[in-house]
Amino acid sequence: MNIEPNQFEFCSGCGVKLQRNDSKKLGYVPKENATICQRCYKIKHYNEISSITLEEDDFLKILSHVGQTKSLVLNIVDIFDFEGSLISGLKRFVGSNPIVMVVNKVDLLPRNMNLNKVMNWVKKQAKEYGLNVVDVVLCSAKKNIGFQDVLEVLSKYRKGRDIYVVGATNVGKSTLINRLINDFSDLDEELTTSRYPGTTLNLVKIPLEDGKYIVDTPGIVYTSRMTEIISKHDLQKITPEQSLKPRVYQLNERQTLFFGALARFDFVQGERQSFTCFISNSVYVHRTKLDNADELYENQKGEMLSPPSIKDLETLPLFTKHALRIPKNERLDVLISGLGWIKCNGDNGAELVIHVPKGIKVILRESML
Structure with a gap:
């Protein structure tokens, strides 16, 4: 995966700058020419999470960069925790850029659910929370449900712009992006994914054929969610x-x-x-x-x-x-x-x-x- 500004300067998993000086700090790699940091390596191969994370203010500073770009914003929310995974004041961060809401994890809903009813509910809730979105898509990145709808919406609204993917922690951003990478690109690496919050720590840029990028952003950490305050064992x-x-x-x-x-x-x-x-x-x-x-x-x-x-x-x-x-x-x-x-x-x-x-x-x- 090509990460700007050059291939091995930033971790292709979480986006932090790579370094070999301090194993206790973000971006540490034990050897030269590594493409992912030690933290991401442990998450990817051992499902082990590090205690090293970013503070919420740091996440917000990174997210505020989106408003300075001309892009399409893909806002990923979790249907299992819809209100808990909404980003407060999202419009303030993304400026005039159009927002598409992708509601992930619909595979978790009861099997007899009417998805049209769920769609209507989501649109009504989004309006009540003041989220001015140009479209809403229901999907499951994990089970490949509604993924074609995501592609069609991207094609409709992108208009040659970069795509910034934003969302709270653990809503499935990286899983969705990896499906794009696996099915529609020649890249040979994936983003680091984990059930644990805070996996992505900086902007991770995935090149598109036209020279633009899909940009994965860090998840916003909300301690008002039960998933953020319990142990790794209980999170499972x-x-x-x-x-x-x-x-x-x-x-x-x-x-x-x-x-x-x-x-x-x-x-x-x-x-x-x-x-x-x-x-x-x-x-x-x-x-x-x-x-x-x-x-x-x-x-x-x-x-x-x-x-x-x-x-x-x-x-x-x-x-x-x-x-x-x-x-x-x-x-x-x-x-x-x-x-x-x-x-x-x-x-x-x-x-x-x-x-x-x-x-x-x-x-x-x-x-x-």
């Missing part, structure tokens, strides 16, 4: 790998659902109704009485209530409460950013309290499904 458990299997619970008021020891859902008041949970199939859900919830959590966190383990619990912020009200005759989701969402199915309203580690985003939104 809460990140879905397969289509979600909705789990439906009929609850009476003053009943509680625990999602491992990562979140707690209290149905405080309302008529008996059902709640549908869309979270990774690997996360254990436990139902109990609200009156017993505090004691159960203290006695079983990290054991029956897991993930996380007792050891990993020590690194998480303490729970904080979010009181939510579901109005009558409204279909709403409770999104716990990075963990999933709970669809509220009743017609008579509900009073809820959601407990999550401090700082994690919890919102009410129009039901996706």
Whole structure:
């Protein structure tokens, strides 16, 4: 892969400048003529993540460069964590450049999903968040779903410009770009991809036949997502790998659902109704009485209530409460950013309290499904 300004000056995996002086700093390579840094080598061959990452301010400085270019901006978002993966103030960073929203990981949705309905939902949500996009595409870079649609949109809006790919961490930017590289170029290397956030650390430029570039940018790190604050081991458990299997619970008021020891859902008041949970199939859900919830959590966190383990619990912020009200005759989701969402199915309203580690985003939104 040709990385500007010359082939071996910058890592072809994450984009940082290569150096041989300090193994503890970014860009270290143990030998001459290496094309990827030691950090990317370990990610690629051993799925091992380094603790070396960029601060959020550094990511934003890099992203602000996009507004100084004449380009098409490909904004990748994660359908599993739509609101959590949106970039706040994206228009401020990209200036007058047109934005195409590519909604990735649709393979994680339940198999019987109507994608036209999902498309309409995404467009409505994007408008409500003030995202002025010229088009929206649903895809799965991993499963090659909707990829032809991505190509058609790029062809329609690019008009000879560079393509800047932007998004939050771990939304699948590099996976999507690698599909472009594998299927539509003669390049013999790929970007470094990993399930762990912060893999790409600088601009990585992939040359196109007409002399322009696809530019992969670092992901913005949002600590309001559960995926950013848990351990590597637990990240594997809460990140879905397969289509979600909705789990439906009929609850009476003053009943509680625990999602491992990562979140707690209290149905405080309302008529008996059902709640549908869309979270990774690997996360254990436990139902109990609200009156017993505090004691159960203290006695079983990290054991029956897991993930996380007792050891990993020590690194998480303490729970904080979010009181939510579901109005009558409204279909709403409770999104716990990075963990999933709970669809509220009743017609008579509900009073809820959601407990999550401090700082994690919890919102009410129009039901996706």
